[in-house]
Amino acid sequence: MAAQGQCPGCGAPIEFRMGASVSAVCPYCTTTVRRTDRGLENLGKVAALADSPAIVAVGDSGAIGDQRFHVLGKVQLQHDMGGVWEEWYLGFDNGQWGWLAYAQGLFMVTWKVQPSPSVPPMNQVSLEMPINFGPRGIFRIVEYKNATIASAQGELPFAPKAGDIRYYADLHGPQQGFATIDWGQGTEPVEVFIGYQLLESQLRITEQVERPHQSVHLEGLQCPGCGAPLKVHGGNRIERIACVYCGTISETASQQIIARQEAARTQPLIPIGASGTLAEQNYTVIGYMLKSTVFEEEVFTWSEYLLYGPGVGFRWLVDDEGTWRFVSPLNASDIDLSGFPSSIGYGGKVFRMRNQNEGFTDYVLGEFYWKVQVGESTQNMDFSNGSDVVSREAGSNEVHYSHAPAIPWSVIAQAFGLPNTAASSPTSSASCRGCVTAVAWVIVILVVLALLGIFVCVGESGDSSPGVRGSPAYGGGWSSGK
Ligand SMILES: [Zn+2]
Ligand SMILES: [Zn+2]
Structure with a gap:
């Protein structure tokens, strides 16, 4: 398939840096362009990107250990309750691609597993359910939700369509393992992405571009x-x-x-x-x-x-x-x-x-x-x-x-x-x-x-000491697009 062509929306040059990329959002007219055997197909314009703190931006480069990558694209997803988060599409110098997300102070990087391991249907999962990923060990579900695709930027390994719902589960695994099961809309084949949680110090991001939106500076x-x-x-x-x-x-x-x-x-x-x-x-x-x-x-x-x-x-x-x-x-x-x-x-x-x-x-x-x-x-x-x-x-x-x-x-x-x-x-x-x-x-x-019939359960021990940590019930999770 062509590595470059003309945007069917505005005629601007469109270039694909990764062979795995299926679509790209034109930076000039925001038309989503799908790469096909017959050329570039116009999928319509994407919605404007929501303001979001930009710890990573499309165009940045970075490295995990000695694996260097470029940030080629991103997708913005939204929960029912308004939380928007981003996932970045990484192209590694060795030709692989993966997803990067950031939540609760940690980076999560994952790669698609092929062939996909067998996983339960999306309506049969529950919190903490163990899922056996064979040689990668037994993972546990820590989040399962659905999210709506809100917007996108750059190249992506799938064709994003605003409003599409995605069902996903995030899992924790051995050795700071992290995985996402992506059921898509529930009708297409399930995809599994496995990788790691990384401390910020374990992943280097080199800012190469100005932040596209209001960036939060330490001053001002x-x-x-x-x-x-x-x-x-x-x-x-x-x-x-x-x-x-x-x-x-x-x-x-x-x-x-x-x-x-x-x-x-x-x-x-x-x-x-x-x-x-x-x-x-x-x-x-x-x-x-x-x-x-x-x-x-x-x-x-x-x-x-x-x-x-x-x-x-x-x-x-x-x-x-x-x-x-x-x-x-x-x-x-x-x-x-x-x-x-x-x-x-x-x-x-x-x-x-x-x-x-x-x-x-x-x-x-x-x-x-x-x-x-x-x-x-x-x-x-x-x-x-x-x-x-x-x-x-x-x-x-x-x-x-x-x-x-x-x-x-x-x-x-x-x-x-x-x-x-x-x-x-x-x-x-x-x-x-x-x-x-x-x-x-x-x-x-x-x-x-x-x-409303909702009862607050209190333990039988009689110890009235309250919980020790409050953290986020809001999204912050990640699903992987496809
Ligand atoms: Zn265009
Ligand atoms: Zn004030």
């Missing part, structure tokens, strides 16, 4: 609520910011206001912007969340601090009524689920179910890598072995595991240069005015849920 953003300067420590990884001065929540890429909260309802014990070294890694505190749950008609609150470490991604510090925990994400395939839900295994130890709750986000400040929303909730389960905890969070057909060992406040205080006095979140105090509002809201929400 202003709060659309109050005009205060917003310093963005997490750069292009950040989807939303809650202004520390006025509480306004805004979208970083579009700078649209999403919601307003009261200003300075609570002061984080570790200031946003504080930097320090924990576990031999430098982190900056970039976000703060006040969360709550209800147990036997009593409201329990806790605080979560989002940390960003260049090269390693995101971590959390959680203040659970004076017990602090340092929280790192886990690959779900590293968890032994044979005793689930009464216990799980991790790192050769057995963790017993300690409690189960529904955690609500009541107030946020700072930067977040997902489309954070006040009122969002997750189903949390904590499993403990002594003071060590493994946490499971589930919501919206996705599940996240994390490791949350206790960490003394004195270590945190020293790392961030804070006074080493006994510290607990001021928000745990019943005299906090904002908490009264939070309590009222949580009760209202629970009453509504109860009326």
Whole structure:
């Protein structure tokens, strides 16, 4: 098939760099052009690209170890609830092609497996279901959803059609393995892509082009609520910011206001912007969340601090009524689920179910890598072995595991240069005015849920300690197009 030709929409030259590329979006007139034996076919214009933080852009180059690649194209996908994410089509110098995505501080790179391993039909999968990929080991489903193709750019190994629904599942596997099962619309042959999760430091991106949309710079953003300067420590990884001065929540890429909260309802014990070294890694505190749950008609609150470490991604510090925990994400395939839900295994130890709750986000400040929303909730389960905890969070057909060992406040205080006095979140105090509002809201929400017949399950252990980590119930996942 031709490696080049003329755009049937505007006559501009169209060039295909990869033999595997099936289509290209004309950069001049946005017509999608399909490559056929008979020449170039006009598939119509694609919708405008949505604003999105651009950690990778079409035209960039990069490398994983000594495997060099070019970013040849991208597809934008959308969940029902508004989350847009991108997947980039990589052409490697050795002639292979793959998909790259970025979510929750990690890159995921995958290659198509041929012939496709056998997998269950899309309507028969569930969270944590094991899938045997033969020599690649047993993977576990951590997300299964559908997404709509919203837009595209550059070359792609399939012909994108805006509005097409794609059914997919993401899986975790051994040795930081990552895979996607793509059922397409459910009528075409299933495709399987297998690869790895990579730390940012394990994948090099060389920016070769100007970012096509409003890029988030470390300096220069202003709060659309109050005009205060917003310093963005997490750069292009950040989807939303809650202004520390006025509480306004805004979208970083579009700078649209999403919601307003009261200003300075609570002061984080570790200031946003504080930097320090924990576990031999430098982190900056970039976000703060006040969360709550209800147990036997009593409201329990806790605080979560989002940390960003260049090269390693995101971590959390959680203040659970004076017990602090340092929280790192886990690959779900590293968890032994044979005793689930009464216990799980991790790192050769057995963790017993300690409690189960529904955690609500009541107030946020700072930067977040997902489309954070006040009122969002997750189903949390904590499993403990002594003071060590493994946490499971589930919501919206996705599940996240994390490791949350206790960490003394004195270590945190020293790392961030804070006074080493006994510290607990001021928000745990019943005299906090904002908490009264939070309590009222949580009760209202629970009453509504109860009326709807949805029951909040609380563990039988009687331990009322709430969940240890809140993270994103929004998309952030990835599917692979075809
Ligand atoms: Zn054109
Ligand atoms: Zn503001």
